[in-house]
Amino acid sequence: MTSLLRFLRTALKHHHNYLHNLNPNPTPIYVIGNPSADLDSIISAIIYAYHASTNTPHIPLINLPNVPSGSELRRLRPEFTKALWLSTHHPAVPVPEEEWDERDPAAFLREHCLTVSDFRSHLASSTTTTTTTSSSSTSTKKDERCITANAVLVDWNALPNLKSGSLDGLEGVRFHVLGCIDHHVDEGVLAPDSHPRIIEKSGSCASLVILALQDKGLWNQQAKHHANHDDKDSNHEHEHKDKDKDGDTESIQTQLSTLASVPILIDTANLTSTDKTTPHDTSAIDRLAPHLRIPRSDLYATVQKTKEESLDLLTLPEMLDRDYKQWSEVGKTTKIEIGFCSMVRPVSWLVEKVGSPREFLNGVCDFSVERALDVVVVMTAFSEGGRFCRELFVVARGDVARQAVGAFVECNSEGLGLKGWEGRGCEALNGDEGVWRRVWVQEDLSKSRKQVAPLMREAVTSLK
Incomplete structure (x- = not known):
């Protein structure tokens, strides 16, 4: 099991613990991408959550209200599945889907991803049941839960429902937005002292995430933190057959760099689009390129092909x-x-x-x-x-x-x-x-x- 995948599984555990009040302190922070849930949004959330989890658990949340993780997520976002797999598995080359380590890719996504649809289902299953008994009858009803949670937005800077602070499809959760990292037009909603608050022009939001983490010295620090954590906890992960055997800092850095590079390459056409590519994007790729698992052009071509073919089976x-x-x-x-x-x-x-x-x-x-x-x-x-x-x-x-x-x-x-x-x-x-x-x-x-x-x-x- 690679450290990146272990982080994603641990984030899911923090999510479930929070809903069931098993470990309320510290309260987790959800990192939420925009409603298009494209590669940039999903991967920016994962990369930021990984590195920001030093003291407070950060949980990446895929903003899809009607798509549970698993087979539907794989069908509707195959390019994300491909990117995550290429970043975390050996051999790091394109392989036929039926040969994916003899495992079900849908199960792989369920083990490591959380969507808004999943969140809504988990919240409903965690509601309490009240039974009322009278002399003539007994009635049972579920008490609908409404909870509050902290959030950081990536690839957007304002929730759609400003008054309620909720996401579409997740009205039972009121999010308190702490900050954002985004490359779209500033909606003027977040206070100037929000943290983080980065709204700048770039081809990909992931570029801003990478450079922000680098400026704060979190990039290498968190890779080392998770590598040490892997050494301590590897004995508890034997049930997963895809354990990363070389879970050192360099290996973890390679996984993170490969995954983070994907949305930047896709959004800037491998840095060839002069209209989209900004100095933020080239700087981020310069930072990541030495650590890629496969050549940059091959990584771009593989994921881009998957993205282009993704519409073939959709209505x-x-x-x-x-x-x-x-x-x-x-x-x-x-x-x-x-x-x-x-x-x-x-x-x-x-x-x-x-x-x-x-x-x-x-x-x-x-x-x-x-x-x-x-x-x-x-x-x-x-x-x-x-x-x-x-x-x-x-x-x-x-x-x-x-x-x-x-x-x-x-x-x-x-x-x-x-x-x-x-x-x-x-x-x-x-x-x-x-x-x-x-x-x-x-x-x-x-x-x-x-x-x-x-x-x-x-x-x-x-x-x-």
Whole structure:
């Protein structure tokens, strides 16, 4: 068992102990990534939690309210499974999934990961039962638990439910946010004296996490701490067949460096994207590269291939939800819900997968109705013929939403390089009847959701 995996199992134990009041002191801190639950969010949470657990247990929490750890997590986030496996197992080379150490990858995830869905189930199972007996009958009911917990946010800087302090799908837990590390627009929610409070531009949040840990001297210190802990506790881990036989500081550092490198490489296209890569990203990779288990290019190619192929077995609603973020803004005194779906396949591929342009449009509209969205934006980013491409498909429901999108197009069409999209179903995907929708090629390749979403939000709030 490697030290990184032992840390994840220990974090799960702290979580269960906290819910059952077996070890309330010190109170653990949950490290929570954003609701898209992409590689950057998940791995940033793991890396930060590992190194911040010197005195207080930190528990990485994967922000998926409807996906339990196990087979569903593996199916919907196979690139994370691949990254975690490559970082912690020998041989550190791509292997067929059926040869994964003759173990069930789903069981591997259940042993080491905690999702919001898991948290909700654990909380429900830890509720107390009250039995009331009268002269005529006996009734039993469960006492619903509401608990409070501390949290650090990574890859975002504000909870969706500010008043309740809860996560979507976990209304029974009120989180007190201590701080954040993020590379998105500052929502202005966290106090200036929050700790940590790092909100800076970078290609990957993991880069900021690595550099913050390095600045605090935690990186090597925690590797040594966990290595010593492994030596003391290895006798209690015989039931796990994947025990790391060389659990020294160097080996642990290799695991951590490999895992931490993955989101940076994926988000910056192996540091080749001049629009996304910042000095924070190159500095972080310079720090990590000497300790990688496999060559940097091979690590990037393996995980990127897994990510690109991940959509093949998903339904359209699952694809729309897979890398999804949502915001609420007010325009003309009307609350507008905006949803952004990011994809690694082109619109033409999505149309072919679901059967027809009309079915694709209907699927996006059904998704918007289910989420009570007024504006849905599908952003695609993919490579075709060795060339990187972007597309933008927007659906607006309701008059105010249409006005907002109109303002967005008027102000940003030239800046984003929005050009007419020509493909199968061009007519069906552009129109005003029923719902307003448009599809474009986005020629400014430097603008991802991180830049486009604020523009759409500003278009809503600009309405008078």
